[in-house]
Amino acid sequence: MxxxxxxxxxxxxxxxxxxxxxxxxxxxxxxxxxxxxxxxxxxxxxxxxxxxxxxxxxxxxxxxxxxxxxxxxxxxxxxxxxxxxxxxxxxVLHRGLDGLTAREKIEGEAEFPDVAAYLATVESEKAGEELEATAAEMVNNAPEGIKVTVGTMDEMQDIPTEVDPEFRRRIEELARREDFNTAQGQADLRKLVEEALLDQGLAEGRNVRSKQA
Missing domain, CATH: 1.25.40.20 (Ankyrin repeat-containing domain)
Structure with missing residues (x-):
């Protein structure tokens, strides 16, 4: 049967x-x-x-x-x-009881490297999406002292499209932390985005002054 x-x-x-x-x-x-x-x-x-x-x-x-x-x-x-x-x-970023993501566990077992490599790429993309979502939110609710828009440029155009390699590394490192989806992890993400937007604003200010000189 x-x-x-x-x-x-x-x-x-x-x-x-x-x-x-x-x-x-x-x-x-x-x-x-x-x-x-x-x-x-x-x-x-x-x-x-x-x-x-x-x-x-x-x-x-x-x-x-x-x-x-x-x-x-x-x-x-x-x-x-x-x-x-x-x-x-x-x-993709969920962690099991051992504190590892699927990518980290598969990578550690070293049996399916092609799967681990694919998931590493996805994790990086997810980190970028988190960054973009947080940045977009902050464009509409910019922290005190941070001016995101310049002149008549579209707000979303003011978000850097090319992320500094060191900044991307810090974002990806943060995304792999066990507390990434906790309040503390998200607060740290917001802090990184604030730094990026502030640096961008300072750079744009220097560019404007240079053109006016």
């Missing part, structure tokens, strides 16, 4: 799984005694179509966590599976 265990069916990518889940939708978000989910299984075994169906069709939370507080991103073995999880909205 064929197994009706959804975890075994997911591991085998059995064609019987999705019909079963459509009949019993609650099973799609089920987790075993260790917190292991069908999303973890699909990602681990690189069953991309199943992974998409679970999240997009059956509305399973892509950030389900196991007993080690790890999402499916921690168990991927191919860049393709990692890319799909990122596309589906997995939290």
């Amino acid at each position: 064929a197994s009706s265990n959804p975890f075994l069916l997911a591991a085998d990518n059995s064609p019987a799984l999705l019909p079963l889940l459509r009949e019993q939708p609650a099973l799609a978000s089920a987790q075993d005694e260790h917190g292991y989910s069908l999303v973890h299984a699909a990602a681990s075994y690189n069953h991309i179509d199943l992974l998409r169906a679970l999240v997009e069709e059956l509305k399973v939370d892509v950030n389900l966590r196991d007993e080690d507080d790890e999402t499916a991103l921690f168990v991927v073995e191919t860049p393709d599976a990692a890319k799909v999880l990122v596309e589906l909205g997995v939290d």
